[in-house]
Amino acid sequence: xxxxxxxxxxxxxxxxxxxxxxxxxxxxxxxxxxxxxxxxxxxxxxxxxxxxxxxxxxxxxxxxxxxxxxxxxxxxxxxxxxxxxxxxxxxxxxxxxxxxxxxxxxxxxxxxxxxxxxxxxxxxxxxxxxxxxxxxxxxxxxxxxxxxxxxxxxxxxxxxxxxxxxxxxxxxxxxxxxxxxxxxxxxxxxxxxxxxxxxxxxxxxxxxxxxxxxxxxxxxxxxxxxxxxxxxxxxxxxxxxxxxxxxxxxx
Amino acid sequence: xxxxxxxxxxxxxxxxxxxxxxxxxxxxxxxxxxxxxxxxxxxxxxxxxxxxxxxxxxxxxxxxxxxxxxxxxxxxxxxxxxxxxxxxxxxxxxxxxxxxxxxxxxxxxxxxxxxxxxxxxxxxxxxxxxxxxxxxxxxxxxxxxxxxxxxxxxxxxxxxxxxxxxxxxxxxxxxxxxxxxxxxxxxxxxxxxxxxxxxxxxxxxxxxxxxxxxxxxxxxxxxxxxxxxxxxxxxxxxxxxxxxxxxxxxxxxxxxxxxxxxxx
Numbered sequence: 379x380x381x382x383x384x385x386x387x388x389x390x391x392x393x394x395x396x397x398x399x400x401x402x403x404x405x406x407x408x409x410x411x412x413x414x415x416x417x418x419x420x421x422x423x424x425x426x427x428x429x430x431x432x433x434x435x436x437x438x439x440x441x442x443x444x445x446x447x448x449x450x451x452x453x454x455x456x457x458x459x460x461x462x463x464x465x466x467x468x469x470x471x472x473x474x475x476x477x478x479x480x481x482x483x484x485x486x487x488x489x490x491x492x493x494x495x496x497x498x499x500x501x502x503x504x505x506x507x508x509x510x511x512x513x514x515x516x517x518x519x520x521x522x523x524x525x526x527x528x529x530x531x532x533x534x535x536x537x538x539x540x541x542x543x544x545x546x547x548x549x550x551x552x553x554x555x556x557x558x559x560x561x562x563x564x565x566x567x568x569x570x571x572x573x574x575x576x577x578x579x580x581x582x583x584x585x586x587x588x589x590x591x592x593x594x595x596x597x598x599x600x601x602x603x604x605x606x607x608x609x610x611x612x613x614x615x616x617x618x619x620x621x622x623x624x625x626x627x628x629x
Numbered sequence: 630x631x632x633x634x635x636x637x638x639x640x641x642x643x644x645x646x647x648x649x650x651x652x653x654x655x656x657x658x659x660x661x662x663x664x665x666x667x668x669x670x671x672x673x674x675x676x677x678x679x680x681x682x683x684x685x686x687x688x689x690x691x692x693x694x695x696x697x698x699x700x701x702x703x704x705x706x707x708x709x710x711x712x713x714x715x716x717x718x719x720x721x722x723x724x725x726x727x728x729x730x731x732x733x734x735x736x737x738x739x740x741x742x743x744x745x746x747x748x749x750x751x752x753x754x755x756x757x758x759x760x761x762x763x764x765x766x767x768x769x770x771x772x773x774x775x776x777x778x779x780x781x782x783x784x785x786x787x788x789x790x791x792x793x794x795x796x797x798x799x800x801x802x803x804x805x806x807x808x809x810x811x812x813x814x815x816x817x818x819x820x821x822x823x824x825x826x827x828x829x830x831x832x833x834x835x836x837x838x839x840x841x842x843x844x845x846x847x848x849x850x851x852x853x854x855x856x857x858x859x860x861x862x863x864x865x866x867x868x869x870x871x872x873x874x875x876x877x878x879x880x881x882x883x884x885x886x887x888x889x890x891x892x893x
Contacts (some may be wrong), residue, residue, distance in 0.1 A: 465763055469761040473753065473754070476755070476758075477759075478755070516725045
């Protein structure tokens with residue numbers, strides 16, 4: 379693989395702007411997530427973190443700027459191109475976003491049944507394998523309404539991983555969880571990166587999540603990154619906003 | 630100026646909403662060949678739309694038939710024409726009342742439930758999750774619901790017609806003094822059509838019900854899919870679904886009637 383191609387692999391945002399009516403949400407969002415690493419977007423509520431994730435997966439289009447995944451310009455993709463891209467990506471929503479009338483196993487099997495038309499036995503095997511990975515094999519036949527918030531998140535993560543994606547986008551993976559359950563999720567995110575080689579883009583308010591899971595951390599304010607570095611660099615930062623976050627106030 | 634801009638924003642919102650309903654209808658129609666893949670969801674939706682809504686629809690239809698027979702019968706008695714009550718009740722139920730009552734009840738029960746369900750899914754990111762998994766929400770969520778209500782609305786209408794006419798027979802016998810035999814013979818005469826398998830009054834009514842079912846489902850799904858802003862947004866979506874469905878039932882009812890029946 380050429381050096382240019384290697385550099386292109388990963389997620390790259392360049393000067394991304396997005397406004398909803400009068401409200402500017404992204405104002406020059408720029409960062410790079412190298413392949414095989416976890417990048418954490420951290421910042422206050424309403425600073426455009428979740429909106430950034432939705433640009434990466436092509437649900438939203440920027441008003442201007444570049445959003446690339448493996449060198450592919452996401453906003454320029456047509457419907458078929460987006461579908462192809464999304465089969466290589468997983469997305470963990472804040473509360474799991476499980477379909478409430480399907481069992482946990484059926485939720486996890488959904489992308490396989492809908493897009494890959496895999497044989498029933500293979501679907502079952504893959505679903506159980508990924509449910510075991512997230513520690514939910516015993517809850518396979520439970521309905522989403524009958525399981526806890528942490529279990530929903532883990533089921534959502536299983537659904538994001540079942541297609542063996544190259545990228546997973548995590549939208550506040552520990553929101554509303556107790557510290558023990560949150561740490562289980564953090565551990566899973568790290569395992570997904572280390573054992574499966576998945577590239578992660580994580581949105582969180584939690585310093586613990588950022589420092590445990592992130593290879594690099596970007597702190598957002600007013601729709602753009604105002605500070606960036608490794609967890610260690612961020613701990614030593616003199617930037618007031620970074621210090622406020624890294625002091626753990628958000629936890 | 631602010632009043633004008635508010636009015637403009639409201640009109641724009643209505644136009645965008647109507648455009649969304651039309652585009653969703655066309656997109657869902659194109660997906661119809663995929664319905665066999667959605668058989669399980671389709672049958673579930675049929676059960677919700679038909680079987681669960683049947684009791685309330687039948688109660689309403691029966692009492693509507695009774696009211697129709699009583700009000701009409703009182704006037705007919707003044708002209709000594711009470712014998713026509715079976716004919717009038719049968720034609721009114723089959724042509725207009727049966728499909729209309731069924732559609733309004735289904736809009737209020739099934740349509741509102743569809744809007745609430747899809748609205749809740751939308752505000753809790755479940756619809757976005759489908760898109761992220763490359764699953765078309767119109768295919769997965771809308772198609773089975775629209776197909777189910779399009780099939781079940783005329784099916785329930787058949788029972789509404791029967792119960793409405795039966796309700797009329799009770800009033801005819803006990804309040805107007807018309808025998809059951811005479812009433813049902815006049816019903817049979819009114820609905821007989823030797824030229825067609827189904828008499829025109831029945832098949833036009835069932836065609837109307839089919840149109841109503843499709844409209845209720847597509848409007849309700851569209852309102853649900855456009856819901857924003859948590860519980861309040863879901864409430865607004867349900868309100869919009871029922872209101873718009875009832876308006877479209879009336880409007881499309883007139884259009885279908887004027888297509889099949891000429892004033893002169």
